[in-house]
Amino acid sequence: MSIRHAVRTVVLATLLGGLPVGATTMLRTDLPQMAQTSDAVVQGVVRRVQSRWSGDNRRIVTDVEIQVTEALKGQPGGTVVVTQPGGRVGDIGQVVGGLASFSEGEEVVVFLEKRGAAAFQLSGMAQGKYQVKRTGPGAMAVPASTGDAVLIDPKTRQETTSSAKPVTLEELKASVRAAVQAQQAAPAKKGAK
Template sequence: MMRGPMRVLVLAAVLLSAMPALGAQAVAVSVEELARASDAVVRGRVTTSRAQRTDDGLRVFTTYEVRTSAVLRGQAPTIAHVVVPGGVVGRFGQRVDAAPAIAPDEEVVLFLRHAGPDAFRVTGLAQGKFSVVGPVARPDLSELTFIRTSVRHGERRAEEMPLAELERRVRSIR
């Protein structure tokens, strides 16, 4: 039978192992890296969303309809369907670490990769989605822990910056 301090240590280890993780680990990427890895980069407004379960019923994904106001790189339709892992269907919800949080009527800049003939996924997950608030663009990186934060010399990490600078950096990539 365990006594005193050993019992407390074992109990603490069990309790700590049952706690949820505080966020995903990520390697910081630059705006330029995101642009190079994307099929399209768009600025637009989220108009609708629809969450659904996969055919096996084990996962949830949400499709957002984004009305593009500008294509900064690549080609994208006027209405882009952006698929993000996670969401809520009825009483069943699923949260995916590092998935970008997108809200209806939000103005965004999205770095996108094709995920089928009429659908896209966000490149770099949360790092590839910037909310536009006035003249500022900012990704929500609050759920990420970075294991490496440096990027190539002359490039800028995906972080809050003036919208004009974000657009200039994306358009500079050939």
């Protein structure tokens, strides 16, 4: 677990102490923020979805292998593996709310946080996945459902809804690139003062 992820978890636990037990809660994040805080953003095709027992045999995790067709941020390589808690091994299943689901052959854009040397997790849980749907000459990027997870506005600390809307694939890519460029320009501006 990265320090950034651990700090975010502690902050969430502190802020959300009064919410019902058992509900998955997460801070709502917008596209520019997600692009800037992610270690990598890639477009690709899901090649494999496989659940397995974790190394300590206490929980089930699911590995999603994505063949990268375009890296919008970072240099993750030709294939990335996204690992999420939950899944099914034999007759035993574990479900974790607020996570994105994946299927083989699905085209996606995913926002990723490094998780070890070669693995990633989604930034913002389900908020970090857009499914690419090709219709006619264009393609749409449709945000994944957060399901029954409770989203919390990071400023007001009140329950809210997702601000993510379907956009064209080109609009999504342009938004990611603009956010990354703004992030790269910010340190240069600070140094110039």
